[in-house]
Amino acid sequence: MTKRLNEFLAGVPMTIVGGVFLAVSLILMMMKLEVPVDPAWISVIISGIPLLYLAIWRIINNKGMSKISSALLISIAMIAAIAIGDIFAAGEVAFIMATGAILEEKTAERSKKGLKKLISLAPQQGRRIMNGKEEMIRAEEIKAGYMLRVLPGETIPVDGRITIGNSSVDQAVITGESLPVDKEAGDSVYCGTINRFGAIDMEATEVGEDSSLQKLIRMVQDAENKQAPIQRIADKWATWLVPAALLIAIAAYVFTQDIIRGVTVLVVFCPCALVLATPTAIMAAIGQAAKHGIIIKSGEALEKMGKVDTIVFDKTGTLTFGRPEVSDIITFLGEPDENELLALAASAESRSEHPLGKAIVAHAIEKKLVLKDAEGFRMEAGKGIYANVSGRDLFCGNENYLKENGIGIPQQAIDTLNLLRNQGKASVLAAADGLCVGVIGLSDVLRPAAVEMVAELHEMGTQTVLLTGDNHRTAAYFAEQAGITDVKAELLPEEKVQNILQLQQEGKAVCMIGDGVNDAPALKTASVGVAMGAMGSDIAVEAADIALMSDDISKIPYLKRLSNATVSTIKFSLFLSLLINFVAILMSFMGWLTPTTGALVHNAGSIVVVLIAALLYDRKFD
Numbered sequence: 001m002t003k004r005l006n007e008f009l010a011g012v013p014m015t016i017v018g019g020v021f022l023a024v025s026l027i028l029m030m031m032k033l034e035v036p037v038d039p040a041w042i043s044v045i046i047s048g049i050p051l052l053y054l055a056i057w058r059i060i061n062n063k064g065m066s067k068i069s070s071a072l073l074i075s076i077a078m079i080a081a082i083a084i085g086d087i088f089a090a091g092e093v094a095f096i097m098a099t100g101a102i103l104e105e106k107t108a109e110r111s112k113k114g115l116k117k118l119i120s121l122a123p124q125q126g127r128r129i130m131n132g133k134e135e136m137i138r139a140e141e142i143k144a145g146y147m148l149r150v151l152p153g154e155t156i157p158v159d160g161r162i163t164i165g166n167s168s169v170d171q172a173v174i175t176g177e178s179l180p181v182d183k184e185a186g187d188s189v190y191c192g193t194i195n196r197f198g199a200i201d202m203e204a205t206e207v208g209e210d211s212s213l214q215k216l217i218r219m220v221q222d223a224e225n226k227q228a229p230i231q232r233i234a235d236k237w238a239t240w241l242v243p244a245a246l247l248i249a250i251a252a253y254v255f256t257q258d259i260i261r262g263v264t265v266l267v268v269f270c271p272c273a274l275v276l277a278t279p280t281a282i283m284a285a286i287g288q289a290a291k292h293g294i295i296i297k298s299g300e301a302l303e304k305m306g307k308v309d310t311i312v313f314d315k316t317g318t319l320t321f322g323r324p325e326v327s328d329i330i331t332f333l334g335e336p337d338e339n340e341l342l343a344l345a346a347s348a349e350s351r352s353e354h355p356l357g358k359a360i361v362a363h364a365i366e367k368k369l370v371l372k373d374a375e376g377f378r379m380e381a382g383k384g385i386y387a388n389v390s391g392r393d394l395f396c397g398n399e400n401y402l403k404e405n406g407i408g409i410p411q412q413a414i415d416t417l418n419l420l421r422n423q424g425k426a427s428v429l430a431a432a433d434g435l436c437v438g439v440i441g442l443s444d445v446l447r448p449a450a451v452e453m454v455a456e457l458h459e460m461g462t463q464t465v466l467l468t469g470d471n472h473r474t475a476a477y478f479a480e481q482a483g484i485t486d487v488k489a490e491l492l493p494e495e496k497v498q499n500i501l502q503l504q505q506e507g508k509a510v511c512m513i514g515d516g517v518n519d520a521p522a523l524k525t526a527s528v529g530v531a532m533g534a535m536g537s538d539i540a541v542e543a544a545d546i547a548l549m550s551d552d553i554s555k556i557p558y559l560k561r562l563s564n565a566t567v568s569t570i571k572f573s574l575f576l577s578l579l580i581n582f583v584a585i586l587m588s589f590m591g592w593l594t595p596t597t598g599a600l601v602h603n604a605g606s607i608v609v610v611l612i613a614a615l616l617y618d619r620k621f622d
Helices: 002-010 012-030 040-061 070-083 087-108 113-120 212-226 233-256 259-269 272-291 299-305 315-319 338-349 355-366 399-404 411-422 450-459 472-482 493-505 517-525 538-543 555-589 595-618
Strands: 125-130 133-138 147-150 159-164 167-170 181-183 200-206 294-296 310-313 325-331 374-380 384-389 392-397 426-432 435-443 463-467 486-488 510-514 528-532 546-548
Touching: 002 012, 002 040, 012 040, 012 087, 040 070, 040 087, 070 087, 070 233, 070 259, 087 259, 087 595, 233 259, 233 555, 259 555, 259 595, 272 294, 272 299, 272 555, 272 595, 294 555, 299 528, 299 555, 310 315, 310 493, 315 472, 315 510, 325 338, 325 355, 338 355, 338 374, 338 384, 338 392, 338 426, 338 435, 355 426, 355 435, 392 399, 399 426, 411 426, 411 435, 411 472, 450 463, 450 472, 450 555, 463 472, 463 493, 472 486, 493 510, 493 517, 510 517, 517 528, 546 555, 555 595
Parallel strands: 310 463, 310 510, 463 486, 510 528, 528 546
Antiparallel strands: 125 133, 125 147, 147 200, 159 200, 167 181, 294 546, 325 435, 374 384, 384 392, 392 426, 426 435
16 A cells, blocks of 8 residues: 555656645745745655655665665655755755656666567477377477477477478578578478478477577576666765765754754755756657667666677678578570570569569569569479479579489589679579579678768777678678678577677677567677667567667667767766755855755756756757
């Protein structure tokens, strides 16, 4: 009951009510009008009761010096002001403290939806094969050694090894790879990944809590639990503020024999400006970032971003767009030419559901080529497709697929394939009427802003690292294009986490930028996680501290400059608030201030801190 009452009184609506009555009290006081009951009493009750409750709770439950908090100091000042009849001063310090607490709470809120979404990806059932028959069983009933069948479009229920069949598996949830990976007998598959095309039989190897997806979920949970809440600066300093305030107040009374001076010292000593310094600067910076399409979820993230010296990038969907596009069309025999080869391949692929086939068709349409009907279309999952176009037998696929169909691969084609692989590109060989006539190279596309963005970060003294689940050649190719020299490739989610932890152990303050579900543990583990918000997965966005809603990575240097400025502003505001308090204490000691005028000076100091922070909102950081 007491807790619910305090939560109600400390909420935004009641705090606003308290502020209104405090303002009425000030107006009456300035107009020298007397009323039977000072309206400031309402502010004292609304903002003071939760403050007093918090101070007492910490004295009873906290250990050691943490019993002494800013709430205790302000409660003492509030009670002292009431004791001498200055209700406005009591209401003012309680109201300012309540306002600061609300601001800080709003900036520190974290979303918990991401973990729930990640858990929802866990498969619920699997298709067990026993005695030649199929039966659906719950995922938790699957044991190592069970034989399972996964049909096209189904999610693989546990980690395992393919025993029969070929397919292409979308592993983005685990590795972040932009393209489905061709799989055949003997290859490993992961829980939570999607079988796109052919039916496969597999043997379960890692099940339950040992599966890849469950490890991913566990890593996000662990990283979430390691995130410590922000300790308010005023509370950090309260261990010496409270004794200092009491000693100075007592000294003021002893030396002057004036209880008013002692109470005034307590009122002006209250760390309200300290309480406001951090949250107001952060709120202004969050508003500034929002104008640029950047959502910052907490003040802690903004403060930490200002200290970051190493930024780690995922590749697919972060540095690149995460979708394959035709990059090369190479013919071997002079006939057909490039456009004819593209038109033939696109016609044959027009019925394909494979991402590479779709990309070839899209490129042909973009070039306004005429596609012809494909007859006799058939696809072999993980290998390629066949179709008859205008009487010509066309095979499009990998080397093995063409060889299996009796088509020789000329040395020129082999050399071209090796060149494309070294550039991190995928390749589709095209054969017409039994002859290998060309190859179409496809590649993910580097974001245009990536090169300049990385260069700006380097100029700011920030180290850049690429961590990706893609193969070494692809990673090296795109890292070189972007200007990143530190590259780690073919990483599973736990290996990305290990690399970030290693950087942190070396004393680095690490920011991770990613977009996929597989990036969620790394985003949580890093000091600051930044997700691509427009095209990135919901889970990555929820796991991150900051989201780029337009996927514009050119905003990263801006974000770093904004964070640096925020930290500097907070430090300056803290210094200024301490200086104002020091001057006010001297004035109180000399008798130049009363509790009421002291409260007004104290309030003016808080307003100055807020105004300084507000300047962040309109400052230019581009």
